[in-house]
Amino acid sequence: MSAKQIRIADVIKHFESWCPQSIAYDWDNVGLQVGTLDGEVTGVMTTLDVTEAVVDEAIRSNTNLIIAHHPLLFAPPRKLDTDTPKGRIIQKLLKHDVTVYAAHTNLDLIEGGVNDMLADALELNQKRVFLPEGKQTYKKLIVFVPKTHEQEVKDALHAGGAGNIGNYEKVSFVSGGSGYFQPNADAQPFIGQAGEIEKVDEVRMEVLVPSENVNQAVTAMVKAHPYEEVAYDIYPVEQTGKVYGLGRIGKLPVPMTLQELAELVKERYDVQHVRFIGDASATVETVAVLGGSGRDYINQALQQADVYITGDLTFHETQDAMEAGLNLIDPGHYAEKIMKQKVADYLQAEFLEVPIFTSQVNTDPFRGI
Ligand SMILES: [Zn+2]
Structure with a gap:
C-alpha cells in the first residue's frame, strides 16, 4: 500500500486501538483538537506540546498530523483572537491544513x-x-451470519476493535448450523420470500469485545452483514483484563x-x-x-x-x-517527552511508508544555567 492511500483517520484508528479516548478522565480534552481526520496523511509528527515552533516544524516537514500529549485546547475558548499566541497557532494550523490530535490522560x-x-x-x-x-472490561458479541459472508463480517468485527485478548488479535470462534426465518410482507429480504419459511446455512460467530469498542464493533458488523435485520446478542462477561491507572x-x-x-x-x-x-x-x-x-x-x-x-x-x-x-x-x-519516540515507533511499525517524525523543538519552558 502506498502512503498516498493512508488517511489521517486510519492512523488515528490504529492509535486508538492501543490508546482509546474512552479511558481519559472526564475533565480531560482528548482526541481531535483542530482540523480534520478526513484526508490523506502526508506525515505524522509526535510532540509533547503544540507550540508555534512545533507547528512551523510540521509545516516545514510537510506533516499534516500532529499527535500531542498535552491538549492544545483545554478550556473552551470564547473567541479565536489571532493576535493571541493560541489564536495564531490555530490560524496557522487551519491555513496549512495541519490536524492536531491529543492523547493526554488516556496515554498516561x-x-x-x-x-x-x-x-x-x-x-x-x-x-x-x-x-x-480500573480494569479493562469486556462483552461477548455473538452474531449469526450466512456462511457466504463469514469472512466479511469477521473482518468488520476485527476492524471495529473486537477480538483482542491480551497479546492476541483477531480472535473468534465460529460454529455452523441452520438459521430459519420467515420475512413478512414489508420485508426486503436478502434471501427468501415474504410469507415463506427460509432455511439458511449460517455460522454463529463469537468474539470478545473491550466494552469501549462495542458500539463501533456493532456498527461495523451491521454494515458488513447482508441481512436487513441482523440477529446478534451482547452478553456481559465476568472476566476483566488489564489494570489501568x-x-x-x-x-x-x-x-x-x-x-x-x-x-x-x-x-x-x-x-x-x-x-x-x-x-x-x-x-x-x-x-x-x-x-x-x-x-x-x-x-x-x-x-x-x-x-x-x-x-x-x-x-x-x-x-x-x-x-x-x-x-x-x-x-x-x-x-514526559519520552512519549514522542514511543508513539512514533508504534505508528511507524504499522504505517511503514508514512513519514513519521518526533518534533525536535524543545518545548520545556524552563532553562537552566
Ligand atoms: Zn503532562
Whole structure:
C-alpha cells in the first residue's frame, strides 16, 4: 500500500486501538483538537506540546498530523483572537491544513503509555500500576451470519476493535448450523420470500469485545452483514483484563543510592536537570514513578516506595515529604517527552511508508544555567 492511500483517520484508528479516548478522565480534552481526520496523511509528527515552533516544524516537514500529549485546547475558548499566541497557532494550523490530535490522560493511564515508558526506561522489575483506576472490561458479541459472508463480517468485527485478548488479535470462534426465518410482507429480504419459511446455512460467530469498542464493533458488523435485520446478542462477561491507572511502581534491577538513581534518571530521561530530596547516600530499590505532576500522590508513594519520581514539585509539599522520610526525584514535567519516540515507533511499525517524525523543538519552558 502506498502512503498516498493512508488517511489521517486510519492512523488515528490504529492509535486508538492501543490508546482509546474512552479511558481519559472526564475533565480531560482528548482526541481531535483542530482540523480534520478526513484526508490523506502526508506525515505524522509526535510532540509533547503544540507550540508555534512545533507547528512551523510540521509545516516545514510537510506533516499534516500532529499527535500531542498535552491538549492544545483545554478550556473552551470564547473567541479565536489571532493576535493571541493560541489564536495564531490555530490560524496557522487551519491555513496549512495541519490536524492536531491529543492523547493526554488516556496515554498516561494505558498499558504501555507514558508511565510505563518512564518505568521501563529505568528497567523496573515486578512493575505494577501505582494508582489503579480500573480494569479493562469486556462483552461477548455473538452474531449469526450466512456462511457466504463469514469472512466479511469477521473482518468488520476485527476492524471495529473486537477480538483482542491480551497479546492476541483477531480472535473468534465460529460454529455452523441452520438459521430459519420467515420475512413478512414489508420485508426486503436478502434471501427468501415474504410469507415463506427460509432455511439458511449460517455460522454463529463469537468474539470478545473491550466494552469501549462495542458500539463501533456493532456498527461495523451491521454494515458488513447482508441481512436487513441482523440477529446478534451482547452478553456481559465476568472476566476483566488489564489494570489501568496512573504511575508505575517496581524494583530497580539493583539497589543503588539516591544520588546514583538521580543520575540514572537524568541520563535515561534525557533531561538537563533533576532535583532530588533526601539523603544522597540512602539506598533505594522500590521506585514509584508518575509522569507530569504527581505531587497529589506523595502519601501513597510514602506507603509503597523508597523513592518517588515525579515532576512539578513545590517547596512546601516537598519539605513535608522530606520530613516524612520520603526520597523524591523531580526530573521536571518535560520528562514526559519520552512519549514522542514511543508513539512514533508504534505508528511507524504499522504505517511503514508514512513519514513519521518526533518534533525536535524543545518545548520545556524552563532553562537552566
Ligand atoms: Zn503532562
